[in-house]
Amino acid sequence: MMNIQNYVQAESLEEAYQLNQKRSGRIIGGMLWMKMARNTVGTAIDLCRLGLDTIEETEDEFSIGAMAALRQLEQHPGLNAWTKGAAARAVQDIVGVQFRNMATVGGSVWGRFGFSDVLTFLLSLDTYVELYRGGLLPLEEFASLKKDNDILVRIHIRKKPGAFVYQAMRNQRTDFPVLTCALSRMEDGYRTVIGARPGRALVLRDETNLLAGGITEESAEAFASWAAERIPVGSNLRGSAAYRTQLVRVLVKRGLLELGGKETWN
């Protein structure tokens, strides 16, 4: 159980940032993950009064506040029209509606969890992380950084035209995923993102041009087999490495065929 000694609803990002520089300070998002650990928090720093709980859509991007809930990703009409429902599909099996009303996009991205559906999905888009001190970084770069005492303010998804699909395998609905898989085709090519390996999500690009001639049954099979060889996987209580390798092949192929408009699985 977490022991919280002091609780502050920050009035500004600067105040939150300063409080977070102390070792005992901790930003709280939905607090769902943090609460699982036994630890003492000197000051819980709540960002709930900073207007960061919205998803804004402009002509060029979606700007998602760190305190926006996963349920907002699921229900945002613009984001789901843009991603053809991949946003909703990525989060809809995360525990339950009540949970997704609380879990934040900021906490989910900051955590850089290996099992994360959210990180997998966002990596398949042209996504940037806005940090209070660190400024704007591509999500792919942020995902590989170590955690520090900065604050994640917003997530920006640039509206690069493209097609997007999301697939995941769970042993049971609402459980953590055994493997996550997001695919996209944007003007700069294909991105295949595999998470819950069980390590952190990795982005694979079509380096060998297997998809250069477009998506066919054969090219999808060839690319999926290549991805299965390339993606490092491991074992945990949800699945063995061998099983995950099979899943990479199956989910990538299904995803590609869906991306190419050949099949739908969801």
Add this chain to the structure above:
Amino acid sequence: MELKLTLNGRTVTDHIEPGLLLIDFLRSHGCFSVKRGCETSNCGLCTVLMDGRPVLSCSMLAARAAGHSIMTLEGLQEEAADFAGFIADQGADQCGFCNPGFVMNTIALLREIPDPTDDEIRAFLAGNLCRCSGYDGQLRGIRRYLDSKKADASPEKGGSHGA
């Protein structure tokens, strides 16, 4: 610290510890329908409505509810009574432990989607775990309730809404 919120329509002010969880605050104010099941945000038993949205009171600081409206089953008896009998009639309650969470989330479901499909019901209630029933009884109960509402509203029956 001082906490002021609206609980079941009434303003409540209290002095709380900063780390107090909403569930403990609610129980200390007589809302015993709000129960601890897993305490790891998994089972939905502790569901309450915050500004109308279902949330897990076991995983939220009471302090975050400051200035918000919290509704528990104690404050929603009438709305719950509409459909709870239909669920009971299907034998969905066995030990009954999961029931308050189910009822709270069903209220949220029916407010958001008044005429849900079976898949929508399953998806909305997926975060409410029941160790006894296998979930079919709850689904059947909600379906019967919705069917009876439609029958009441149909002209042949001289429906209660005068349609």
